[in-house]
Amino acid sequence: MRRLRKHLWQYLIALSSLISSPWVVLGDFNATLSHADRQGCSSDSPEHSFQDMVSICGLHDLDYCAPHYTWTCGSRSVHLDRGFCNSRWFEHFLNSLLHHLIRMKSDHRPILLSTNNQVYSLRPHNFKYFAGWSLHRDFKKFVEENWLNSLSISEAIHHFSLVASKWNSDVFGSLGRNKKFLMARIRDVQRCLDRKRTANMVKLEAKLLRELDILLDQEEILWKQKSTG
Known part of the structure; x- marks a missing residue:
């Protein structure tokens, strides 16, 4: 698994060199950036190759709201799901925020990226059987x-x-x-x-x-x- 992740880090590094437009990448990276990302685990060490990838690609860890840990199993909790963006993304979407949603049928929290866009509905309400x-x-x-x-x-x-x-x-x-x-x-x-x-x-x-x-x-x-x- 660690070897497969390193292939992904290499791919992202190669991809980032080709991107000059706003770029954001989200998901379960199955790796941590710091000791604070793990709780109740036998190993609290971050993955240095993951840290290197983030640094080389010039990515920024997106701010988030709600609980810190996104994966829970028994007494173990880890911040595995996160979002990264480049500087050009921040220029266009300054108020980007990642929401850690509630766990339901998975041991992971879904994550939702908000760029501060709002949609309003003005449809009139009529009675209907629901x-x-x-x-x-x-x-x-x-x-x-x-x-x-x-x-x-x-x-x-x-x-x-x-x-x-x-x-x-x-x-x-x-x-x-x-x-x-x-x-x-x-x-x-x-x-x-x-x-x-x-x-x-x-x-x-x-x-x-x-x-x-x-x-x-x-x-x-x-x-x-x-x-x-």
């Missing part, structure tokens, strides 16, 4: 209590749309808001786990990740529904 509601544990009971067979079809639909809109706001909530809140809790838990692993915190992380799985399923249904609507 198929993802069916994943909520209380939705079946809500339908049974609020679908009025005594009314005509048009009246029943009108009544249900009103109470469903209120239920969506008060109970189901905004997917975006719920996702942001849940991911913030998971980040806090995983920060604690990076410092010290306890059985209770591991169980809490597993519980929150299951909840996030359900929420992401709901989000996927939403986007599929929008794409066909």
Whole structure:
């Protein structure tokens, strides 16, 4: 594995000599730059050939936010996933920032590069039945209590749309808001786990990740529904 990495470092060095435009490279380098990049490992030594490659290519280690370690296995935590860029990249994307996202089905954190671009949606909101509601544990009971067979079809639909809109706001909530809140809790838990692993915190992380799985399923249904609507 170390020999394969050296081939990669040589390739990147050769590639960098051909690039004069903005350049960024991201991923799991499976190597560390400093002693601080490892915790709980038998060997805390950085890989000098990796350091040499970064120096020879003239690359800068991108700033990041969220926990330092990007890979965790048992009591071991290592900063393996990172991003590098050349000086020309900084000239064009001065506010570049790497986000260490939450771990889910992998022992690695996904990494996301932000260049400070923002996209806003001004689409008006109209009531629509959201198929993802069916994943909520209380939705079946809500339908049974609020679908009025005594009314005509048009009246029943009108009544249900009103109470469903209120239920969506008060109970189901905004997917975006719920996702942001849940991911913030998971980040806090995983920060604690990076410092010290306890059985209770591991169980809490597993519980929150299951909840996030359900929420992401709901989000996927939403986007599929929008794409066909």
